[in-house]
Amino acid sequence: xxxxxxxxxxxxxxxxxxxxxxxxxxxxxxxxxxxxxxxxxxxxxxxxxxxxxxxxxxxxxxxxxxxxxxxxxxxxxxxxxxxxxxxxxxxxxxxxxxxxxxxxxxxxxxxxxxxxxxxxxxxx
Numbered sequence: 521x522x523x524x525x526x527x528x529x530x531x532x533x534x535x536x537x538x539x540x541x542x543x544x545x546x547x548x549x550x551x552x553x554x555x556x557x558x559x560x561x562x563x564x565x566x567x568x569x570x571x572x573x574x575x576x577x578x579x580x581x582x583x584x585x586x587x588x589x590x591x592x593x594x595x596x597x598x599x600x601x602x603x604x605x606x607x608x609x610x611x612x613x614x615x616x617x618x619x620x621x622x623x624x625x626x627x628x629x630x631x632x633x634x635x636x637x638x639x640x641x642x643x644x
Contacts, residue, residue, distance in 0.1 A: 522546045522618045522633040529614060529638030536606050536642070542599040542616030542635055550620045554599045555579075556590065557628060558612035558640075565615070569601060570625035579625055584610075606642045613637040 528540040542554070555570035569590040570579045578590050589602045599616055617631035624630055 522548060522551065522620075524616050524618060524633055524635035526614065526616050526635045526638040529640045531641045531643065532606055534606060534608055534642055534644050537602070537604045538606065538640060540601040540603070540614055540616075540638060540640070542601075544597040544599070544618060548597045548618075551618050552621055553619045553625050554592065555617050555619070555625055555631060556599075556601045556614060557617060558610075558614045559637075560609075560612040563612075565628055567626040567628075568614070571599070572625075581626070603640070606640075608642045608644045610640060611642050612640060614640050 523545045524542055526542045532538055551573045553570055553572045556568040557565050558568050559565040567581050568584055571590045571592055587605045591600045615637045616635045618633040619631045
């Protein structure tokens with residue numbers, strides 16, 4: 521089992537920045553990759569970004585490429601999402617997720633464990 525807790529969400533004006541954190545506990549040594557997804561009201565959960573835990577390869581949705589960066593601190597078992605140049609359409613609940621197996625990291629079905637989510641609201 522892996523437990524995930526997100527933090528860092530909040531209200532920010534368009535053009536601003538936020539950094540989300542996701543701290544993992546439990547059997548974190550089994551992790552292959554971790555990712556960030558988001559879900560806006562009335563919409564499906566969508567992929568934002570992912571990182572391979574020990575290789576460091578990163579992946580981004582086209583909508584956030586160039587604005588968001590993903591990183592991890594292996595020693596702290598913590599995942600980060602730095603979000604810059606935020607737009608109102610970035611408003612959503614952001615979830616971190618953990619995968620213990622190789623797969624399509626943009627697919628929610630690849631991930632076994634999920635956090636509770638943190639709200640990000642970007643005002644215009």
